[in-house]
Amino acid sequence: MSTASSKKIYFASDQHFGAPTAELSFPREQKFVRWLDEVKHDAEAIFLLGDLFDFWFEYKTVVPKGFVRVLGKLAEIKDSGISLFFFVGNHDLWMADYFEKELNIPTFRDNKEFTFGNKTFLIGHGDGKGPGDKGYKRMKKVFNAPFSKWLYRWLHPDIGMKLAQYLSVKNKLISGNEDVKFLGENQEWLVLYAKRKLESKHYNYFIFGHRHLPMQIEVGPDSEYINLGDWIGYFTYGVFDGENFELKEF
Numbered sequence: 001m002s003t004a005s006s007k008k009i010y011f012a013s014d015q016h017f018g019a020p021t022a023e024l025s026f027p028r029e030q031k032f033v034r035w036l037d038e039v040k041h042d043a044e045a046i047f048l049l050g051d052l053f054d055f056w057f058e059y060k061t062v063v064p065k066g067f068v069r070v071l072g073k074l075a076e077i078k079d080s081g082i083s084l085f086f087f088v089g090n091h092d093l094w095m096a097d098y099f100e101k102e103l104n105i106p107t108f109r110d111n112k113e114f115t116f117g118n119k120t121f122l123i124g125h126g127d128g129k130g131p132g133d134k135g136y137k138r139m140k141k142v143f144n145a146p147f148s149k150w151l152y153r154w155l156h157p158d159i160g161m162k163l164a165q166y167l168s169v170k171n172k173l174i175s176g177n178e179d180v181k182f183l184g185e186n187q188e189w190l191v192l193y194a195k196r197k198l199e200s201k202h203y204n205y206f207i208f209g210h211r212h213l214p215m216q217i218e219v220g221p222d223s224e225y226i227n228l229g230d231w232i233g234y235f236t237y238g239v240f241d242g243e244n245f246e247l248k249e250f
Contacts, residue, residue, distance in 0.1 A: 007044035009116055011238035013125070013209025014230035015070075016091065019054035022066050029070055032231055035250045036073050039239075043082050049209040049228060050089025050125030055161070058096040062157055075103050087112075089209065090127040117242045119204040122197065126208030126227070130189030130196075182213060191217055194225040205245055207238060214247050 015032055017025050039046065056064055078084050084105045088095045099105040111124035155163070185191055194206040198220045206225045214229035214236045226245060229236035235250045 006042060008039075008042050008242075009045050009047070009240040010039045010043050011047045011049060011123075011207055011228055011240075012231065013049035013228040014051045014089070014212055014232070016051055016054040016230070016232060017067055017070065018064075019232075025054075028231055029067065031235065031250070033069050033073050035237065036070075036077060038250075039237075040077050040080070040082060043077075045083035045085065046077065047085045047123060047207070048087065049123065049207070050087045050127075051091040051209065052086070052089070053092045056092035057094045057160060058098050059153055059157060063098055064157075064161060071103070074105065078104055087123065087125050087209075089125040113203075116240060119240070120202070121205045121207055122194075122203045123207045126190050126210035129208075130191075130193035182215070185217060188215070188217075190227065191219060191225050194219045194223070198223060205240075216245075216247055 012032075012035070015028065017029050017032075019025055036046070052070070053064070053067065074084060084103075086095075086099050086105050086107045088107060088109050093109075095107060097107075099107050108124075111122055111129075114121045114123060182188070188211075190206070190208050190211065194203075197203065197206070202220075202223065204223055206219065206223075207228065208226070209228050209230075211227045212230040212232070212234075213227055214234055215225065215227040217225045219225045224245065226238055226247065228238050229247070236247055237250060239246050239248060
């Protein structure tokens with residue numbers, strides 16, 4: 001993909017709409033829609049890097065209630081000709097084909113390489129990458145197993161959604177307190193992951209979410225790791241103008 005001189009590439013992650021309740025997350029949803037309305041005027045592409053929803057599960061004929069403003073705005077932007085890309089996060093890992101069939105938005109379940117202009121990017125949500133966190137990695141395998149999805153589908157949606165919200169919000173099943181503080185460059189596992197990837201291939205930018213903490217760290221010659229933060233406390237996003245990458249706050 002090549003960026004036109006006046007066009008930009010936008011990145012955002014970790015909105016967690018629906019948490020802690022639909023009512024309390026509604027103002028954040030409205031704010032995100034305002035951001036989409038603003039960036040669509042000069043966007044060539046918009047990347048959403050996961051955890052758009054605090055929980056998402058697709059039954060064969062049912063999807064979660066709510067989020068109509070965000071979904072409608074994404075459909076409008078996609079229909080206008082702007083490219084949209086969605087990366088499944090750890091809170092919406094049970095995304096199936098709804099985005100692809102209803103919104104025509106490509107959906108990715110792992111990192112993917114992109115080239116914009118003369119810059120190379122490795123983009124993903126970021127969960128389960130790098131050293132350590134073996135407990136989560138094992139749990140993710142269980143959650144991603146076809147049998148787990150099949151078993152969960154037998155729960156009535158009213159029960160399944162309530163159970164999932166409890167586990168996601170109350171128990172912080174996926175993300176813990178480490179997400180709110182900088183661990184140090186030598187202990188930030190996505191920094192270590194980026195440096196390890198550079199041993200085999202060069203990327204100008206590693207763009208991830210998941211950590212909920214805005215970061216822009218040099219990891220090698222002409223190579224940066226960027227974490228996009230979140231839309232809970234930071235309201236940060238990334239923008240690439242064809243030459244440079246910036247983290248900004250909305």
